[in-house]
Amino acid sequence: MFVTVLFPLPKNYSQRFELHNEVHARASIVLQLPIRSTHLALLLTTEEKQQERQHLDDLCTRFGVTKPNRDADHFTAIFDSFQLRWEQHAEFSSYTFYIQGVLDNPFSKPALEQVPVDWLKDLPGKLMVAAHASCLSSETDKPNLETIATYFENNPIVGAEVSGGAAHTFTDFRIHVDGFSRFLIVNHSLKKQQAGRLLQRLFEIEVYRVMALLAFPIARLLQPELNAADKRLLAITSSMSQMSGDDNQLLNALTDLAAEVENHISTHHFRFGAANAYYHLVEQRIEDLREVRVQGIQTIGEFMKRRLEPAINTCQTTSTRFNLLSKRINNAGQLLRTRVEMSIEQQNQVLLTSMDLRAKMQLRMQETVEGVSIVAITTYVVGLIGYVVQALKKIGLDLDADIVAGISVPVVLLLVALGVRRVHKHIQNQSY
Numbered sequence: 554m555f556v557t558v559l560f561p562l563p564k565n566y567s568q569r570f571e572l573h574n575e576v577h578a579r580a581s582i583v584l585q586l587p588i589r590s591t592h593l594a595l596l597l598t599t600e601e602k603q604q605e606r607q608h609l610d611d612l613c614t615r616f617g618v619t620k621p622n623r624d625a626d627h628f629t630a631i632f633d634s635f636q637l638r639w640e641q642h643a644e645f646s647s648y649t650f651y652i653q654g655v656l657d658n659p660f661s662k663p664a665l666e667q668v669p670v671d672w673l674k675d676l677p678g679k680l681m682v683a684a685h686a687s688c689l690s691s692e693t694d695k696p697n698l699e700t701i702a703t704y705f706e707n708n709p710i711v712g713a714e715v716s717g718g719a720a721h722t723f724t725d726f727r728i729h730v731d732g733f734s735r736f737l738i739v740n741h742s743l744k745k746q747q748a749g750r751l752l753q754r755l756f757e758i759e760v761y762r763v764m765a766l767l768a769f770p771i772a773r774l775l776q777p778e779l780n781a782a783d784k785r786l787l788a789i790t791s792s793m794s795q796m797s798g799d800d801n802q803l804l805n806a807l808t809d810l811a812a813e814v815e816n817h818i819s820t821h822h823f824r825f826g827a828a829n830a831y832y833h834l835v836e837q838r839i840e841d842l843r844e845v846r847v848q849g850i851q852t853i854g855e856f857m858k859r860r861l862e863p864a865i866n867t868c869q870t871t872s873t874r875f876n877l878l879s880k881r882i883n884n885a886g887q888l889l890r891t892r893v894e895m896s897i898e899q900q901n902q903v904l905l906t907s908m909d910l911r912a913k914m915q916l917r918m919q920e921t922v923e924g925v926s927i928v929a930i931t932t933y934v935v936g937l938i939g940y941v942v943q944a945l946k947k948i949g950l951d952l953d954a955d956i957v958a959g960i961s962v963p964v965v966l967l968l969v970a971l972g973v974r975r976v977h978k979h980i981q982n983q984s985y
Contacts, residue, residue, distance in 0.1 A: 582629060582638055582749040586740055587655040590686045591665040591733070592756040593648045594763075595678030604677040605646055609639060612672055635667040644827070645681060647760065649753075659687030659704060660735055682760045683728075686736040686752055688720075688743075696721050696739045698849060704737055705729075712737075713844035713852040716751055719743045721847065724755070726856065734759060754838045758853065761831045761838070762861055768828035769864045771821055772871040778817065779874055785810050786878065790885050793892070800893045807889060811882045818875050825872040832865045927973060931966045938965070 597605060606621075609628065613620045621628035626641040636651040652664040663685045665673070702710055705725040712723035721739040728734055736755045743751065789807050835857060844852045851859075935958050942957045 582636075582649075582651070582753070583745045584651060584688075584748045584752070585653055585745065586688055586743065586748055587653070587690055588688050588748070588752075589652050589655055589659065589662070589664045590688075590752060590756075591650045591663050592682065592684045592686065592759070593676070593680065594645050594682035594760045595648075595676060596645050596681050597678040601677040602641065602646070605641070608672070608675065608677060612637075612669070615669070615672070635664060645760070645764065646678065647756070648676070649756065655687050655689040659689055659737060660685050663733070682734075682756075682763050683732055684734045684736060684756060684759050686738065686755065688738040688740055688748060688752065691721075691739045691741060694718075694741060696723075696847075698847070701737060701739075705735060709850075711851050711853055711856045713842070713847055713854075715842045715844055716743065716747060717843060718845070719747060720751060722751070722755060722842070722853070724853070726759075726860075751842070754841055758835055758838045758857075761834045762857070765828045765831035765835065765861070766864055768821075768824045768868040771824055772868045775817065775821070775871055775875075779871065779878070782810060782814055782878060783874075786882060786885065793885070793889060800889060800896065804886070804889050804893065807882060807886050811879070811886065814875060814879050814882060818879060821872075825868055828865060828868045832861070835861065927966065927969050930969045931962065934965045934969070935962055 606623070610620045612618075612632070613630070616632040618630045618632060621639075628637075628639045630637055634652060638649040638651075640647045650664040650668055652667050656662055665685075698710070701712075701723050702708070705723070705727070706729060708725040708727055710723050710725050712721060714720075715722050719740075719742045721741075723737045723739070724735060726734065736752075736759075738748070738751060738755075740748065785806070789803055789810070792803055839854045839857060842853065844854055846852055938961045939955075939958045942952050946952050
C-alpha cells in the first residue's frame, strides 16, 4: 500500500497496514429491507477448503463476477438475483444468500431458490447448519405471537425485543421438514447496516451453538472410560497403602494407565477447548442482541442457558476430570517411585554393609598373612646370615653361628616390619 509522505517517518513494518485494517476485514453487510436470507455452514477438511475456493471461482465465472483473491478468507458479491457473503473459518465455512422482498409467508420461498441447484449440490464439506431467515416490517411495536407461531409450525417459540427496541427476533431452534431452521426478524426501525449485524449475529448463534456441541457426544462416550480409569487408579493406590503389592507390578500398571489417560487428553484436548471457545462466542453474540423479554416466551439467552449450558458443563467436567486424573496418576507415580527408590537404597545399604564386613575380614586375614610373612622373611634372612657366618668361620674368623643368628633375629625382624610398613604407606599415597 502506498501513502503520501508528508513527514520523514521510519520505514513501515511489513504488515502494518494488514494489521491495522484487520478490524474492517469482516464488516457487516448493508441490507435493503425487507429481505430473505439463507445461511449454510459446512465442516471442511484441508483438502476440501482448496476445492471450495475453486467451486466459488466457478460461481463467479458463471455470473461474470470478479473472483476473490487466493488468500482471501471472506468474500461478498451480487450475483444477478441474489447476494452472497462467504466466510472461511478454522473448521468450517459459511455461505449466506440474500434476496429482496418478503412474502405473506416469510419462509415459503427462501433465498436459496435463486442459487443454481447444480452448484449448490456440489458444495464441498459436510453440512452442519442450514437456516432460513426473513426480515419483515411491522407497524405495531407489539408483535402478534399467535401469528408468528404459525410460521414455526406452532412450535414453542423463543424470542425477544432486540437492538434497543428497533426489532423483535423469533425462532424455535428446530429443524423443520425442509431440513432448515428458521429465524424471523420483525423490523420496527432497523437501519440498513444494523439489520445486517442483527442477522449475522442470529446466524452465528446457531452455528457456534452447533459447533460447541461437537464435543458433547465425545464427552458422553468418554464417561465410562473415565470411570473405569478412576477405579483402576483407586485399586493401585489401595495396594500401595496396604504394602501388599509388588511395587514393580504396580508401577507398570500405573504407567499403562497414565499412557491411556494422556492419550485421551491429547486426542480430545482441541475439541473440548474449541467447545469452550464456541460457547463463549454464543454468549457474546447473545449479549450483543441486548434482549428485552417479551411476555410469555423465553429469551434466546434463557433458552441457551437452560438447554446448551448443561451440555457444555458436561464437556468441561469431562475435560477437568481427565486433567485431575492425570495429576493424581502423576502424584501416585511419584510416591510409588519414591518407595521403590527407598527399597533399592535399603538393599544397597545391606549390600554395602556386607561388603564392608567382607573387607574387614579380608583386612584381618591380610594382616595375619603379613605377620606370618614377616616371620617367614625373618627366618629366611637369619638363615642366610647363618650361612654367611659359617663361611666366615672357615676363612679364619672365630664366630659362633648360633650366637650371631640369635642376635640378628630381633634386628632382622624390626627391619622387615619397618620395610612392610613403608610399602603400606607407599601404596596408600598412590591410592589417593
